[in-house]
Amino acid sequence: MTTMCLHNCIILQLVSLTSHDFLCSCSIQELILSRMRAPRSVLKQQFLKKWMMGLQVFGSAKQSMSILERKKAIKLSADIALASTRDGRTCWSRAIIADASKDDDGKVLVQHLLSPESERLKKASTGLVMENKRVRCKKILKRSFCIKRVRKGASKVVLAKSISKRIVKRRTQVLKSLVPGGEFMDDISLIEETLDYMVSLRAQVDVMRRSLAKATEVVNGK
Amino acid sequence: MDLLTGTVARSGPELDETGLDSLQFDEDIRHLITAPSENANSFIALLELPANQAMELLHSDSGKKECPNVTFPSNTSLLERAARFSVLNGGSNSTDSSSVPSDSSSKNLEKAAPVKSEPLETESYLDSSQPLVSDPTVGNSAPNARACSKRKERGKKVKGASKKSKNEVSKQEEEKLPYVHVRARRGQATDSHSLAERARREKINQRMKLLQELVPGCNKISGTALVLDEIINHVQFLQRQVEILSMKLAVVNPGIDFNLDSIFTTERYFVIILRFNSFVSTQKLHFGLPVVFADYDHTDLPCTVEISEFSQTLAINLNEILKLNLTFSPDKNTTLSGSLIDSNFSGMVMPLMWPEAQVNRNRHQFQRQWQIDALHQPVWGGEEDSHNFITPENSFLSYDSSANSGTLHFVFGSSIFCNTISLSLLVLLSYDWKRNSKCKMMLKIKEHHSE
Numbered sequence: 001m002t003t004m005c006l007h008n009c010i011i012l013q014l015v016s017l018t019s020h021d022f023l024c025s026c027s028i029q030e031l032i033l034s035r036m037r038a039p040r041s042v043l044k045q046q047f048l049k050k051w052m053m054g055l056q057v058f059g060s061a062k063q064s065m066s067i068l069e070r071k072k073a074i075k076l077s078a079d080i081a082l083a084s085t086r087d088g089r090t091c092w093s094r095a096i097i098a099d100a101s102k103d104d105d106g107k108v109l110v111q112h113l114l115s116p117e118s119e120r121l122k123k124a125s126t127g128l129v130m131e132n133k134r135v136r137c138k139k140i141l142k143r144s145f146c147i148k149r150v151r152k153g154a155s156k157v158v159l160a161k162s163i164s165k166r167i168v169k170r171r172t173q174v175l176k177s178l179v180p181g182g183e184f185m186d187d188i189s190l191i192e193e194t195l196d197y198m199v200s201l202r203a204q205v206d207v208m209r210r211s212l213a214k215a216t217e218v219v220n221g222k
Numbered sequence: 223m224d225l226l227t228g229t230v231a232r233s234g235p236e237l238d239e240t241g242l243d244s245l246q247f248d249e250d251i252r253h254l255i256t257a258p259s260e261n262a263n264s265f266i267a268l269l270e271l272p273a274n275q276a277m278e279l280l281h282s283d284s285g286k287k288e289c290p291n292v293t294f295p296s297n298t299s300l301l302e303r304a305a306r307f308s309v310l311n312g313g314s315n316s317t318d319s320s321s322v323p324s325d326s327s328s329k330n331l332e333k334a335a336p337v338k339s340e341p342l343e344t345e346s347y348l349d350s351s352q353p354l355v356s357d358p359t360v361g362n363s364a365p366n367a368r369a370c371s372k373r374k375e376r377g378k379k380v381k382g383a384s385k386k387s388k389n390e391v392s393k394q395e396e397e398k399l400p401y402v403h404v405r406a407r408r409g410q411a412t413d414s415h416s417l418a419e420r421a422r423r424e425k426i427n428q429r430m431k432l433l434q435e436l437v438p439g440c441n442k443i444s445g446t447a448l449v450l451d452e453i454i455n456h457v458q459f460l461q462r463q464v465e466i467l468s469m470k471l472a473v474v475n476p477g478i479d480f481n482l483d484s485i486f487t488t489e490r491y492f493v494i495i496l497r498f499n500s501f502v503s504t505q506k507l508h509f510g511l512p513v514v515f516a517d518y519d520h521t522d523l524p525c526t527v528e529i530s531e532f533s534q535t536l537a538i539n540l541n542e543i544l545k546l547n548l549t550f551s552p553d554k555n556t557t558l559s560g561s562l563i564d565s566n567f568s569g570m571v572m573p574l575m576w577p578e579a580q581v582n583r584n585r586h587q588f589q590r591q592w593q594i595d596a597l598h599q600p601v602w603g604g605e606e607d608s609h610n611f612i613t614p615e616n617s618f619l620s621y622d623s624s625a626n627s628g629t630l631h632f633v634f635g636s637s638i639f640c641n642t643i644s645l646s647l648l649v650l651l652s653y654d655w656k657r658n659s660k661c662k663m664m665l666k667i668k669e670h671h672s673e
Binding site for chain 2: 067068070071073074075078079164167168171172174175178179187188191192194195197198199201202204205208209211212215216219
């Protein structure tokens with residue numbers, strides 16, 4: 001029987017494997033899926049990747065470090081990785097990177113993590129310091145000229161308002177101290193920055209927790 | 223949806239770790255993932271994520287696409303507010319009243335996918351004769367800034383003692399949604415200062431609302447001070463978490479070098495279904511995994527399935543061809559005489575371990591599971607597994623190498639094919655996530671002479 005030697009190539013391109021929700025309840029799926037690590041958001045993936053890259057910088061030195069140093073290294077690389085996912089578009093990320101660039105460890109990390117990427121970010125982070133100093137000086141000047149008025153309003157409403165204003169002011173001060181680079185922002189942008197910062201922090205916590213779980217799993221398995 | 227929506231949706235104000243963990247756990251179970259581990263992967267990133275990331279908060283990567291970072295509950299009013307917010311942001315830019323850079327408008331609060339926010343955002347140039355606030359035509363104009371400032375002035379001019387109530391105005395805004403139109407209420411001062419102040423307060427309030435949605439448990443609180451309190455607590459909590467976690471990681475990993483290849487390589491399963499005789503399979507056998515179909519019509523010849531990686535920068539480990547699964551028509555007379563004759567993976571570092579089945583815990587379980595599962599499939603007609611499956615020992619191969627292509631040859635006796643409906647391969651790919659590149663795989667099915 002003649003068989004044609006067809007060279008019938010069917011080329012499939014597996015271009016997109018989508019992430020999928022595993023909704024089936026079949027037991028075999030559970031098994032398969034237990035081996036799958038479903039992708040989280042892009043942000044988290046980027047963060048993880050950069051974090052790991054940063055940790056590799058420490059590399060072999062990790063063995064010789066004390067616990068606290070290790071912790072600092074981990075946290076530092078996590079923070080810088082988090083900031084770098086924002087690519088210099090947000091104020092807090094620039095502030096973190098600017099702060100980190102001040103000492104040696106951070107500088108190395110920053111260079112390692114950021115050099116393939118935006119040059120703009122690096123410039124922004126170095127320029128930030130100068131800009132913030134200027135802003136701070138201006139604010140000090142303004143405050144020195146501002147005279148606090150004696151509150152004449154006797155009505156309760158006005159009083160309550162002023163009290164609440166003061167409380168809000170105090171709280172915004174606290175918030176400014178929490179968010180990195182927050183002291184130099186006005187109210188509106190402060191809130192935006194907080195929003196972004198909170199989201200990123202959450203992603204960071206999530207990734208770290210998962211990697212902790214995975215690492216303990218690996219360690220226990222050994 | 224992502225984990226974060228789970229946390230947002232939670233109503234309790236407590237955010238202790240156990241709470242988060244259990245929610246995570248629920249989420250995981252819900253998604254049938256029992257091993258909570260991170261899967262950072264650009265392989266996944268290239269998986270053009272479908273619109274299951276409907277609520278996309280934030281940041282475009284390099285300004286191009288949106289990061290599907292799902293944090294907000296999908297909520298149309300929220301979307302509106304978000305769009306409004308982004309509009310406001312754009313508005314504020316032109317007036318130079320804030321220091322927020324213009325790309326921040328696309329930043330935080332373009333969370334809705336651009337498709338959604340666009341219709342909400344646009345407006346047309348307001349004719350001064352129109353008494354109403356806005357008639358935004360749904361187009362796609364981004365710069366509301368100019369229009370916004372102009373409208374503001376118009377608003378001031380058009381009505382001094384306007385009879386329009388603020389509610390109506392805001393309702394208009396809510397419906398058509400574009401921009402801030404500050405209109406002085408009856409009896410209020412119309413000088414620029416108070417208007418500007420009011421605009422500013424509006425902005426702040428809107429942003430506070432967004433923050434409220436983000437922080438769990440803040441929805442019920444009213445009043446700026448208390449909300450701020452909650453926000454501060456939340457941020458402090460998160461920062462503390464980071465500290466604690468990094469401490470724990472430092473403790474856990476004295477020796478682990480954070481060698482990522484072992485920990486964080488991603489494995490992907492997908493199913494390749496080879497269809498013979500142009501049969502359109504009605505069975506969904508692929509368990510929700512992504513499926514690649516290949517049609518193969520010359521069924522009397524052995525075929526070679528070659529899976530090779532296409533782009534050079536990627537390292538895919540074709541880890542396991544897990545299961546070769548033939549499904550048969552109800553005709554029970556067919557016999558299976560296929561086997562994996564030869565497989566040859568180029569560039570292998572380690573010798574191929576096939577045909578001995580590798581001792582691999584997962585795979586054994588897997589085998590068992592498959593056998594059980596066969597009974598679920600009616601197409602297999604209750605035939606016992608040995609007929610339907612290539613026996614596990616033959617079908618599993620695995621190797622650890624960084625080969626980026628592999629070839630499998632399948633040879634089947636010709637009696638198979640007249641009845642074979644489809645052949646599905648469950649392929650497990652393990653991907654080195656460090657290489658951040660697109661992945662294209664080529665699946666070639668070649669025929670050979672059956673000598």
